[in-house]
Amino acid sequence: MQGSAGDDCLTGVRVIDLTQFEAGPSCTEAMAWLGAEVVKVENPTAGDPGRSINPPGKDVDAHYFLQYNANKKSVTVNLKSPRGLALVKDLVRKADVFIENFAPGAVERLGLGADVVRAINPAIIYAQVKGFGTGSPFEKNLAFDMIAQACGGTMSITGEPDGPPLKPGPTIGDTGTGMLTAISILAALYRRTRTGQGEHIQIAMQDAMLQYTRGAFAATTTSGKPARRAGSGSVLSRNPPMGLFPTKGGGSNDYVYVYTSRANPEHWRRLLAVIGREELVGDARYDSPAARLEHEDEVNAMVTAWTSKHDKHEAMRIIGGAGIPAGAVLDTSELLNDPSFEQRGIMQTVQHPVIGTYKMTSWPARFSGRPPTLRPAPLLGQNNEDVLESWLGMSHDEIGTLKTDGVI
Amino acid sequence: MQGSAGDDCLTGVRVIDLTQFEAGPSCTEAMAWLGAEVVKVENPTAGDPGRSINPPGKDVDAHYFLQYNANKKSVTVNLKSPRGLALVKDLVRKADVFIENFAPGAVERLGLGADVVRAINPAIIYAQVKGFGTGSPFEKNLAFDMIAQACGGTMSITGEPDGPPLKPGPTIGDTGTGMLTAISILAALYRRTRTGQGEHIQIAMQDAMLQYTRGAFAATTTSGKPARRAGSGSVLSRNPPMGLFPTKGGGSNDYVYVYTSRANPEHWRRLLAVIGREELVGDARYDSPAARLEHEDEVNAMVTAWTSKHDKHEAMRIIGGAGIPAGAVLDTSELLNDPSFEQRGIMQTVQHPVIGTYKMTSWPARFSGRPPTLRPAPLLGQNNEDVLESWLGMSHDEIGTLKTDGVI
Structure with a gap:
């Protein structure tokens, strides 16, 4: 070629x-x-x-x-x-x-x-x-x-x-x-x-x-209100678990981003398997985006309980490898030195x-x-x-x- | 044409x-x-x-x-x-x-x-x-x-x-x-x-x-260290006054960004005129970027004393109009409605x-x-x-x- x-x-x-x-x-x-x-x-x-x-x-x-x-x-x-x-x-x-x-x-x-x-x-x-x-x-x-x-x-x-x-x-x-x-x-x-x-x-x-910033403008056109700041979430929708979770190490960039899509219910179910909570697959308290939003603190706590026992690279490897969108927060030195x-x-x-x-x-x-x-x-x-x-x-x-x- | x-x-x-x-x-x-x-x-x-x-x-x-x-x-x-x-x-x-x-x-x-x-x-x-x-x-x-x-x-x-x-x-x-x-x-x-x-x-x-993110990579190559978070400042250099200053109103986006360039000493002198502190033009405590960094809290307080008396649009109009880089924090509704x-x-x-x-x-x-x-x-x-x-x-x-x- x-x-x-x-x-x-x-x-x-x-x-x-x-x-x-x-x-x-x-x-x-x-x-x-x-x-x-x-x-x-x-x-x-x-x-x-x-x-x-x-x-x-x-x-x-x-x-x-x-x-x-x-x-x-x-x-x-x-x-x-x-x-x-x-x-x-x-x-x-x-x-x-x-x-x-x-x-x-x-x-x-x-x-x-x-x-x-x-x-x-x-x-x-x-x-x-x-x-x-x-x-x-x-x-x-x-x-x-x-x-x-x-x-x-x-x-x-x-x-x-x-x-x-x-x-x-x-x-x-x-x-x-x-x-x-x-x-x-x-x-x-x-x-x-x-x-x-x-x-x-x-x-x-x-x-x-x-x-x-057009996602935020879409939100404004739909709601009639200024888009609000959403931390590490999305201005378009809240859909836990979705955001930065602390990992082992405790350094300033020891976090992993975990995202479970609203459009793909498998993300949540796969994540339950990764974090050793298979018993909750199908549990009505968590099975839909709306239910997870209602139990947001609990949901985030379960994920954190797992991520805090793994370093960010391992967390990304395991969660991402299981078919759930996940990303370690990498700093500029880590990126420069990544082969x-x-x-x-x-x-x-x-x-x-x-x-x-x-x-x-x-x-x-x-x-x-x-x-x-x-x-x-x-x-x-x-x-x-x-x-x-x-x-x-x-x-x-x-x-x-x-x-x-x-x-x- | x-x-x-x-x-x-x-x-x-x-x-x-x-x-x-x-x-x-x-x-x-x-x-x-x-x-x-x-x-x-x-x-x-x-x-x-x-x-x-x-x-x-x-x-x-x-x-x-x-x-x-x-x-x-x-x-x-x-x-x-x-x-x-x-x-x-x-x-x-x-x-x-x-x-x-x-x-x-x-x-x-x-x-x-x-x-x-x-x-x-x-x-x-x-x-x-x-x-x-x-x-x-x-x-x-x-x-x-x-x-x-x-x-x-x-x-x-x-x-x-x-x-x-x-x-x-x-x-x-x-x-x-x-x-x-x-x-x-x-x-x-x-x-x-x-x-x-x-x-x-x-x-x-x-x-x-x-x-x-290449400015941050430049900083890392120069310093050998990961670029740090800098709030609303710059990962490349601290150069007060530079950042978000609160304005009248107290709403979640009532801020104006003020930037005085290290490369152009006139920005600081013009700003002193705007905020009614002409007596400090040439004052060694504030006249160089290094001096202002040493008195960062004082410098920021002087600017805030002025910005907090003006709304963000007025602050941008006055400071920007005087030849100092300045910008109101505009939200998505304000932008959508700006003629x-x-x-x-x-x-x-x-x-x-x-x-x-x-x-x-x-x-x-x-x-x-x-x-x-x-x-x-x-x-x-x-x-x-x-x-x-x-x-x-x-x-x-x-x-x-x-x-x-x-x-x-």
Whole structure:
């Protein structure tokens, strides 16, 4: 069977990437993993500010930056110099995609707004990621992941039922938005193969959050009330046993999630066998979801009596192996050290010229059995020569002059 | 400027959709919004079990189902009958994409495994969504959103620092995986325009979670320790003031998120002006992130003294308007009733033949200023005639016979 690991899907697609931090970079990284030539255009002084988020040393790129910029190239350009701006416009003529996530109004002030760029290259896909949508009362406001999560509903449905709202740990505001941007760009690129047409795509982080909280919106439409926080349960329905149960060890992540589906009564019966309570199979006090809800504390206590005698891995193995949905709560160290991810290519070990060896996830889909191969994030300006020569046919000397003159 | 709202991007792409619940349906819905002809193939008895999750009445599709199946078609096929199976194989010959998210091994037992389908149509993109990856010790296990979130790290980084792990409310395990699947399929479709080549894409919900928690993995790589829960702060760094502050009203979502960036010292100085403490601008006790961390309780108390006198909307308006990232915690009812979403087309009002009128979000990206237009999710088997006629050229009578014989 032919197999490419997916990293030739977007071969030939050239992306001018004026994004920073995470929402934009996560989008272009997905494209880079799938084969696009993504060129980060960065200021020559410090580059993407993501390079300096909690770095492991002085003048070293942060692991945060490495996570979101693998497989890309970096070109430095002083966008405030007329020659720098002209250089980017020359790159625009050769590009298929232009993307930015600066603060509202900034890219237009730089002279690279949608009207300018699309006039130079009408077939380009021009994409913008902002905190709030054009036309929103907050369109000029700054936003980061947590602001999007506050205003987009995700915090209101996370937390204990009687506690305050809480930020989900995953950066849905950033990467969650980045993934929707990638889908939108790829769809527009696909259309372009048919029609030749460019596009102006705009996405707001607040709006993007709605995409990830639609179960809660369904609940609101049905009930007419705001979705409430449900702890580790579901905003849609309570159906015990369903939730986190403590396991042996007592550590901060020594829990196993056990889920018995309302749609499949076998889950409960199988669980009774696992926890040694077969005598309760068919017992009317527990046999239906409604009955278990009435005896919720008892039901949870029976499950806990069993889980607290097993460690989380064993609990997952035994309960999951018996055909009941179950999952140990794994922390980031356990996941990084779990050999299964490396064996399957989901995590790969990368060799970075300055940082050295580290392990991270690649694009987590497998194409003919393998995810794309990781290459480390570029050093600042690492690909100046390569890109200016291959995109614009510039000579070594011309590039040298740009460097001497502080343009790149 | 030409503008299509994006809903012609995937015109001509035919998708055979054997998915249910959310992880698969969220993927194909994104494709349907962007113009693909997505045909849900459902069992004639009850269809996608998502139709019956908390429905508003008897024999009515759930709002949950409407959320994840807009703009699709539905064809009923009894896959366990030889004629039903042959019918799907006929559809396979005409399709560009085949996608399923059954329990492990089920699609192969039905006789529609990757080898079979790809032999019939070598150019097809065949995509599978499972809980755990092929080759994982848990590859045969069942999974739902919460199991993926337990095993994929998202629960371990959500919650209060001294509390138990917690499930994020957004369904990242489901929709989060669906979005990565959509990107993978679109990339393979794009390649196919160049090479004609089909593909076998596999994605596991556990693996997909890693994509949304990479800031935490960066922290672990830097520190060598598991990322800890950070309440509503960040796993990457503590930088007060940063978090949820209570506002006037005292309701369960009366909070505003305030974020002062380490990278931009102006945020703190602007905030001092907003809260009427200009006398502290430049005060060494508070002027640097390190100093504020040392006086964290005092800093938070000053901000709270101001926020508790304003309601959350006013607090967001004033703080955000002064150039400091700020966001009110909005609940699902507030968001559904916020006129900005409808004005911008992000939410649209849909007319469903049975449910009547309801409002939901469309694809939250705008193409030339508008998101795609919503069409309601199909009734079970609503498009039998249309699809069998237009894809396979079947006559009204032939379709009638299939129906009489219980094949569709």
